[in-house]
Amino acid sequence: MRYFLHFAYDGTRYHGWQVQPNTLTVQAEVDRCLSQVLRQPIHSLGSGRTDTGVHASHQVAHFDADLPDGMTLELLLYRLRRALPTDIAPCACTP
Structure with missing residues (x-):
């Protein structure tokens, strides 16, 4: 099923949203934590x-x-909020 994650972030320590090799990005952190919480590989697509x-x-x-x-x-x-760094704040998740 498809889910929509609404969130805010402080991008100070990130190299933007989109996954890039050898650098920290918001998408990489979101995907890593979603994969951890859901125990399956997750790839998000940002708006x-x-x-x-x-x-x-x-x-x-x-x-x-x-x-x-x-x-x-x-x-x-709840679990995603606990897994993500404090500078990424998920607000809602909807189907």
């Missing part, structure tokens, strides 16, 4: 891009996943 050091007050990305048994969207969001 836009940002440059190095740029912040976002409302970014949306979607990803496809099968939620594990017993995993609600509220539980997913």
